[in-house]
Amino acid sequence: MENVGTNYDVIVIGGGPIGLSAAYHLSKCKAKTLLLEQFTFLNQLGSSAGVSRQFRIPYPEEYMVKLVKQSIPFWDELQSLTPTQLRDKVGTLWFGDPAVHSTEGNIGQAEKALTAENVPYTTLTAAQIEREYHFKALPSTYTGLFQPDGASIDLKATQQTLFNWNLASPFVTMKDEAPVTRIVEKHKKFEVTTPLGVFVAEKLVIAPGPYVNSVINLLGFHIEATYWNMASAFYKKTKPDIQYPTWFVFQNPIGENGNQFYGFPEVSWNYPGYIRVASDFVIQPLTSPEQRTLVPNPKELAFTAAWVENHMTGLDPIPHFTSTCLVALSKIPNKELLIDFAPPYVPDHKNIVLYATGWAGKFVPILGKILSDLALTGHTPFDISHFQLGHVYFRQLKKNL
Numbered sequence: 001m002e003n004v005g006t007n008y009d010v011i012v013i014g015g016g017p018i019g020l021s022a023a024y025h026l027s028k029c030k031a032k033t034l035l036l037e038q039f040t041f042l043n044q045l046g047s048s049a050g051v052s053r054q055f056r057i058p059y060p061e062e063y064m065v066k067l068v069k070q071s072i073p074f075w076d077e078l079q080s081l082t083p084t085q086l087r088d089k090v091g092t093l094w095f096g097d098p099a100v101h102s103t104e105g106n107i108g109q110a111e112k113a114l115t116a117e118n119v120p121y122t123t124l125t126a127a128q129i130e131r132e133y134h135f136k137a138l139p140s141t142y143t144g145l146f147q148p149d150g151a152s153i154d155l156k157a158t159q160q161t162l163f164n165w166n167l168a169s170p171f172v173t174m175k176d177e178a179p180v181t182r183i184v185e186k187h188k189k190f191e192v193t194t195p196l197g198v199f200v201a202e203k204l205v206i207a208p209g210p211y212v213n214s215v216i217n218l219l220g221f222h223i224e225a226t227y228w229n230m231a232s233a234f235y236k237k238t239k240p241d242i243q244y245p246t247w248f249v250f251q252n253p254i255g256e257n258g259n260q261f262y263g264f265p266e267v268s269w270n271y272p273g274y275i276r277v278a279s280d281f282v283i284q285p286l287t288s289p290e291q292r293t294l295v296p297n298p299k300e301l302a303f304t305a306a307w308v309e310n311h312m313t314g315l316d317p318i319p320h321f322t323s324t325c326l327v328a329l330s331k332i333p334n335k336e337l338l339i340d341f342a343p344p345y346v347p348d349h350k351n352i353v354l355y356a357t358g359w360a361g362k363f364v365p366i367l368g369k370i371l372s373d374l375a376l377t378g379h380t381p382f383d384i385s386h387f388q389l390g391h392v393y394f395r396q397l398k399k400n401l
């Protein structure tokens with residue numbers, strides 16, 4: 001491939017964690033890469049807002065368990081680039097009503113998938129969860145599982161590590177405040193227009209998180225997604241010694257209280273002395289990213305604070321340091337990731353790779369590798385068949401290229 005002026009082998013659109021990771025893997029293959037970010041790098045305006053994420057192996061589907069396992073060597077590789085600990089291994093606690101099938105799946109199904117993949121875990125009763133993990137007043141019918149490899153991801157350090165690598169790489173050019181306004185395919189090359197100039201590449205990787213439609217609309221299609229503006233808050237520890245794992249509680253909704261919550265341990269990199277607890281539901285999903293606000297929904301915060309007060313020990317149930325995180329989710333129940341080539345009606349579609357939708361924080365290092373593989377070779381050794389959902393979610397716009 002040639003290396004001339006504003007000509008690149010690959011242009012990655014979207015400079016969040018997934019785009020940074022794709023650029024990292026492309027640079028390792030010596031592909032001349034341009035990484036474009038519409039806002040500034042390391043911003044708080046997309047799905048990477050906040051600084052922690054859950055690394056967890058339990059999933060109700062075996063293929064998801066397998067993919068998380070396959071991501072571990074890629075986390076280890078990233079870890080070797082920084083002295084900052086990227087994953088604080090505190091374990092994953094999944095508990096709640098065993099009959100509930102939530103957006104994250106179901107406890108019994110996850111146990112089956114973990115067993116099939118030889119992943120160790122212990123099962124727990126409600127009394128054990130209260131005794132060992134500091135929760136209280138749980139219904140006696142609740143069950144749980146603890147998986148010791150779960151971790152709290154330092155997402156900020158993860159992004160910073162990838163950013164630093166790309167900044168130093170002779171193969172990567174990074175440009176921020178560079179929203180893409182036009183994409184034209186000419187003679188098997190893509191001309192990508194931004195306020196900073198027009199750039200040309202043979203391949204495109206599109207990973208702008210919840211802003212995906214603003215990019216793919218330029219290629220004549222869009223995806224069907226729903227948008228959650230997720231609320232989160234920190235709660236002050238009143239008992240300094242107790243430590244929670246990363247956890248998720250499965251419960252049936254009560255009216256507009258979706259009643260699914262999740263939380264983190266206290267971490268040194270984010271409001272030490274406080275722990276983060278968040279709701280995994282929204283009262284009102286959005287139909288486009290423009291509808292989001294940076295102010296959390298007060299009812300979602302109140303439902304979460306009430307749960308903290310009723311069921312957690314050692315915390316003051318007043319929410320502090322509140323924030324929101326915008327995520328695009330597919331409309332099928334388990335909120336899959338979408339990883340695919342552009343649809344066939346887009347010229348040169350096999351040279352356009354796209355990642356959109358779903359909760360992908362735990363997959364940042366491996367997803368960059370998968371996108372890089374697909375862009376450079378058209379294939380990846382990882383099983384992405386479950387995520388090639390373009391035929392379900394892509395819709396052609398009337399006016400094509």
Ligand code: BEZ
Pocket residue numbers: 054055056248262280359
């Ligand atoms: C996840 O691990 O994918 C996840 C955890 C909490 C809320 C949403 C997603």
